[in-house]
Each structure stands twice: as structure tokens, then as C-alpha cells.
Amino acid sequence: MKRKIVSIDEEKCNGCGLCIPNCAEGAIKIIDGKAKLIDDRFCDGLGACLGHCPQDAIAVIERDAPEFDEEAVKMNLTPNKHERSMPLACPGSMAMDFRSGKAGVSQGTSQRQKSELRQWPVQLTLVSPEASYFKNADLLVAADCIPFAYPNFHTDFLAGKSLVIGCPKLDDAEFYADKLTELIKRNNIKSITLVNMEVPCCFGLQRIVEDAVQRSGKVLPIRQTVITIRGEKQY
Secondary structure (H helix, E strand, O other): OOOEEEEEEOOOOOOOOOOOHHHHHHHOOOOOOOOEEEOHHHOOOOOOOOOOOOOOEEEEEEEOOOOOOOOHHHHOOOHHHHHOOOOOOOHHHOEEEOOOOOEEOOOOOOOOOOOOOEEEEEEOOOOOOOOOHHHHEEEEEEOOHHHHHHHHHHHHHHOOOOEEEEEEOOOHHHHHHHHHHHHHHHHHEEEEEEEEEOOHHHHHHHHHHHHHHHHHHOOOOOOEEEEEOOOOOOO
């Protein structure tokens, strides 16, 4: 049967995820850095997600599609174990590239310190593998605790690099490995700097990075630094 249904232009989509919270049926997900309609049965064709896409990548069209299925939607909205660990998309996760603008400065100290952050977001769960700031980049992979433990994080590690952060103990390691694999595959990453804490669980980040590089089929130099819980470089 022909009916109205959402259509997503993947050429325009930048994977920001702003459409997702506005689809009450959970019909749209970010897959491989792009918004996708995961099942025609989940889309009611009313277009509540329209107008929330900054790239104008979403439209309602008429085509052959199975009927909207409320029972299937209810099943879809019941999260499985993996999905319960994942945050919902939010406007604050939209990709932003700061490299062409001025970096921020801290006004609260006598010596003004420049921020070396080149992008937003930085959390590995939220970044899009196709974000512009990963193209031809030197990639910094850091454990969540590093910027708090090591006072010179911006100058010693972050300057000139694109950043992803994560916690291998609290987050889904397999999801991280999949995301990093796609990121490395899709971009001409020049090098990887890995910074993790000295605590044993934090070395899970090393295994994630090494696994992602191997799965990507690329050969990349990985420079690793370990930071002690007292904020000193161990090696």
C-alpha cells in the first residue's frame, strides 16, 4: 500500500541526532554516522521530526510501505540491555568544528590560558565518525579522568588534535571499539595518541584502541602515555 512516510537524505545528514528526540515512535536511529529509518512500520508519517533537522535532510514522501504498527512500536520502545546504557540524543550533541574560529580563554586566572579544544562533542558515544574535525586528524583518545588528574592536559596532549574521551569500565567497550573502527575507516587519521590512567581498568581503553585499529585494516602509530592518580606522567 502507498502511504506517507519519512524519507532521509543521507547525503545531507551529518549525524547530529537532533531528529531522534522528536520521533516519539523511535523510528529513527543514528547508524554509521547517519540518521536512518530503522523500520517502516515504526513511522506514522505525521512528520513530527520535520523542522528539527538543521541540514533539511528529512521529508515526508508517499511510497509503498507496510502499515504503521502500534504494537511493533511498543516493542521497539522497550529498551534492551544495551540500549538502556545509551544516552538519548540531544541538541547539545550536534557536531561543531572550532578550528576556523578563536579558541576560548579562561578569564578567572592571572595568566590567561587558551583552550585547545577544536570540536564538540568529545564523548565517544556522541561523536559522529563522519564529523569534519576527524578528517586528516591526529586523534587523541583519553580516559574521562585524565583532564581532571593531569593539569597540563590542553598544552601537553590536546593541542592540534581531535579528541574522543571514554571510560572503559563504566561504558560499553564493544560499542566503543565499533565506533572507533568506523571513525578510523572513514577518515585519514594520521596518528593516535592514547592517554589513560594507571588504574588497571583504564587499560581497557588501550585494548579498545588497538582492536579498533586492527579491525579498520589501517596501520597507525599509537603513542601511549599513562597518568598516575596523583597527576604525574608514569611513561
